[in-house]
Amino acid sequence: MNGFDLQELTSAFIVLFAVIDIIGSIPIVLDLKQKGRAVNANKATLIAGTLLVGFFYVGDMMLKLFQVDIASFAVAGAFVIFMMSLEMILDVEIFKNTGPIKEATLVPLVFPLLAGAGAFTTLLSLRAEYAPINILIALLLNMGWVYIVLRMTDRIERLLGKGGIYVIRKFFGIILLAISARLFTANLTLLIQQFQASH
Secondary structure (H helix, E strand, C coil), X not given: CCCCCHHHHHHHHHHHHXXXXXXXXXXXXXXXXXXXXXXXXXXXXXXXXXXXXXXXXXXXHHHHHCCCCHHHHHHHHHHHHHHHHHHHHHCCCCCCCCCCCCCCHHHHHHHHHHCCHHHHHHHHHHHHHCCHHHHXXXXXXXXXXXXXXXXXXXXXXXXXXXXXXXXXXXXXXXXXXXXXXXXXXXXXXXXXXXXXXXX
């Protein structure tokens, strides 16, 4: 259980790759840049990686401290993802940046896109199945991939063109909407089951 295992590492990598989904975030990153909000690839990767590794070790404890279970946490995350999908589909701005920080590295890029409820929940679920070393290596490899993609967004933008990005943005908006709906329904069902069991 506590040793390095290539199969576990590969499985954990694929699961995290699908959840973090940096390719799906490209239209959002480009949209943020068009709105004049800078995205720092180094900072985003470092902060997201640190948050995820930190949560991997203290997530359970932290949620227990606030008396929040993973299901409630995931439902809250689903709402944020839902709002972001509406922004993409309807071309509206919900996350108004009125704070002193004009860059978009922290919100919404690091949280909830890279290190969001989905990634946190997945990490805690993986802990029950795989050895920590394999999950951590898988996570670090994913962060390396995130960094490469964030550094190359401008090149990807030139490749796709404005029209291509617009279409991809709408498509991924619908995908995000579906992810938020799945996160919401799956975890709401869990919450209802827990509520019924406790009464």
